[in-house]
Amino acid sequence: MKIVVCVKYVPDATADRGFNEDGTTDRESVDSLLSELDEYAIEQALQIVESGVEAEITYLTVGPDDATDALRKALAMGGDNAVHVNDDDIQGTDALGTSLILAKAIEANGYDLVICGMASTDGGMGVVPAMLAERLGVPQVTYLDEVKVEGGVVKGRREGDTATEQVEASLPAVISVTDRTGEARFPSFKGIMAARKKPLESKDLDDLGIDSDEVGLSAAWSTVDAATARPARTKGEVVTDEGEGGVQLATFLAAKKFI
Amino acid sequence: MGEILVLVDHVDGAVRKPTLELLTLARRIGEPSAVFLGKGADAATETLGRYGAQKIYVVDAAEVDEYLVVPKADALAQVAGAVNPAAILVPSSPDGREVGARVAVRLGSGLITDAVDVVAGENGPETEQSVFAATYQVRAHVTKGTPIITVKPNAATPEEAPATPAVESVAVKFSAAATGTKVVSRAPREKSDRPELTEADIVVSGGRGVNGAENFVVIERVADALGAAVGASRAAVDAGWYPHSHQVGQTGTQVSPQLYIAAGISGAIQHRAGMQTSKTIVAINKDEDAPIFDLVDYGVVGDLFKVLPQLEEEINKRK
Structure with missing residues (x-):
């Protein structure tokens, strides 16, 4: 079967991230990398194959030239090939547009199972998997803490709104996995070398039959009016406990009327 | 309208x-x-x-x-x-x-x-x-x-x-897709008398420094004295010391209470993403260089197992 893992190339979450004047994410002044939360999706794809399910793993990303870094890292962890959708007209595309591009690319590739991370570490909306399922017209089995694929059925555990749920659907399906599915592996040196030879195909909007005015910043269905850096918190008093730390803290809390 | x-x-x-x-x-x-x-x-x-x-x-x-x-x-x-x-x-x-x-x-x-x-x-x-x-x-x-x-x-x-x-x-x-994903079973989360994490005015959280599930009672006692919810860092949850439903952070719950008390939490980006919009932030940590102290309105460098019980006693005394 065919597994497609969607990955995103994002500004490093540990760096000082910011915005461009047009309200889009600044991807220039901060180093980018494979979104940490997508590593769990890659790991689950590899584990599904290792559990005995015969499958080809394709990584898919939508992003600028450098986004191939994310694909190469994924390929270094394992898997077979990658597709990079890259087009100047994509810059500024929102989640709705991104889900459209991903859906077209996934359909062009063929799929039985689409695996996504629970959210990106930049936009962090966590809505693309549900949008993809809606567009592809297949079941969504999302926010899974545990995944199993068996006999054409995908099952998992989801921390729902008010309860822990066991959910399942027949393939083809779109799933998303959380950071609780288990640590992702590190690429080995051998893996990194092998990744260089794995096929990586680049596609543009034309290849996918998408009109350029369906995507990009001008086609986004919401707009940022202002983005302001939150003033850094001013560091308050820090005392060293010399036997009275708890009392001192209580005095502070009482002054703030919490006690 | x-x-x-x-x-x-x-x-x-x-x-x-x-x-x-x-x-x-x-x-x-x-x-x-x-x-x-x-x-x-x-x-x-x-x-x-x-x-x-x-x-x-x-x-x-x-x-x-x-x-x-x-x-x-x-x-x-x-x-x-x-x-x-x-x-x-x-x-x-x-x-x-x-x-x-x-x-x-x-x-x-x-x-x-x-x-x-x-x-x-x-x-x-x-x-x-x-x-x-x-x-x-x-x-x-x-x-x-x-x-x-x-x-x-x-x-x-x-x-x-x-x-x-x-x-x-x-x-x-309903659409044809409506019955695509079956909810086979649903286990309601354990009910607690404490306020829900997302709804609480005060949250008291424990991290790696709590060092064991059995020690979380120290966090819970301060929380109860303040009528607060209990939170935990990803490190504490991953270690199995406290349930995931209590995880505060980027991939857990994001909270914004009036008062957030972080005990034994260093303040990694993953945690800060879940709590740094709190109105007042207080931290107790052994390591004076812990990044959490950059965010605090008040911090105590010290052993949480000494500071928290004293705090609890003091709160109860002042009530």
């Missing part, structure tokens, strides 16, 4: 607090109508009316509970299609954001997630979001279709505005 649909978050008719916040926000931008999916609408009517729902659309269908997300999206999209609302507000929960996502695709409408405030603007509802690990505040609005906004808990203080809602039962025609 246009009609604002509010998707009700409830357990068998017991309305959860975020819904009351949504109804309160909805009144700023239009006339709130509640959309109640599943069983228990009768039990919810009084509460929804008390917080200003002018209408309640009830979809009492078994599909809503038996299958994941899609039946809810079908129902909300169908009600929206019929009443043509000025905006749709849904809670920022796993189900809520996915329902919002699907309805956005279906209605061809813009979607804004995780709003921490919603006000009336020149171009329809204006939202405030806290992004990039809460280092930026973003003001935004939807430019196409019916604005669909997911709103985080604690975005507003619920205010009563008693109304007598007209209750309308809606028969939904």
Whole structure:
């Protein structure tokens, strides 16, 4: 079967991230990398194959030239090939547009199972998997803490709104996995070398039959009016406990009327 | 004023607090109508009316509970299609954001997630979001279709505005996709007498420094003395010391209480993303160089097992 893992190339979450004047994410002044939360999706794809399910793993990303870094890292962890959708007209595309591009690319590739991370570490909306399922017209089995694929059925555990749920659907399906599915592996040196030879195909909007005015910043269905850096918190008093730390803290809390 | 649909978050008719916040926000931008999916609408009517729902659309269908997300999206999209609302507000929960996502695709409408405030603007509802690990505040609005906004808990203080809602039962025609993902079983989370993490005014959290599940009682005792919720860092949750439902951070719950007390938490970006919009932040940590101290209004460098019991005793003495 065919597994497609969607990955995103994002500004490093540990760096000082910011915005461009047009309200889009600044991807220039901060180093980018494979979104940490997508590593769990890659790991689950590899584990599904290792559990005995015969499958080809394709990584898919939508992003600028450098986004191939994310694909190469994924390929270094394992898997077979990658597709990079890259087009100047994509810059500024929102989640709705991104889900459209991903859906077209996934359909062009063929799929039985689409695996996504629970959210990106930049936009962090966590809505693309549900949008993809809606567009592809297949079941969504999302926010899974545990995944199993068996006999054409995908099952998992989801921390729902008010309860822990066991959910399942027949393939083809779109799933998303959380950071609780288990640590992702590190690429080995051998893996990194092998990744260089794995096929990586680049596609543009034309290849996918998408009109350029369906995507990009001008086609986004919401707009940022202002983005302001939150003033850094001013560091308050820090005392060293010399036997009275708890009392001192209580005095502070009482002054703030919490006690 | 246009009609604002509010998707009700409830357990068998017991309305959860975020819904009351949504109804309160909805009144700023239009006339709130509640959309109640599943069983228990009768039990919810009084509460929804008390917080200003002018209408309640009830979809009492078994599909809503038996299958994941899609039946809810079908129902909300169908009600929206019929009443043509000025905006749709849904809670920022796993189900809520996915329902919002699907309805956005279906209605061809813009979607804004995780709003921490919603006000009336020149171009329809204006939202405030806290992004990039809460280092930026973003003001935004939807430019196409019916604005669909997911709103985080604690975005507003619920205010009563008693109304007598007209209750309308809606028969939904579910899509073929509605029964695609079966919810095989549902285990309700353990009930606790403590306030819910997302709703609490005070949160006391423990991290790696707590060093064992059996030691979390030190955190719990201070929480109980303050009437607070208990949180935990990802490190503490991953170690199995405290349930995941209590995880504060980027991939857990994001909280914004009046007071946040971090004990034995170093303050990695993953944790800060979940708590740094708290009004007052206090930390106790052995390591004076822990990054958490950069955020605090008050910090104690010391052993949490000495500081917290003393704090607890002092709180009880001063009550």
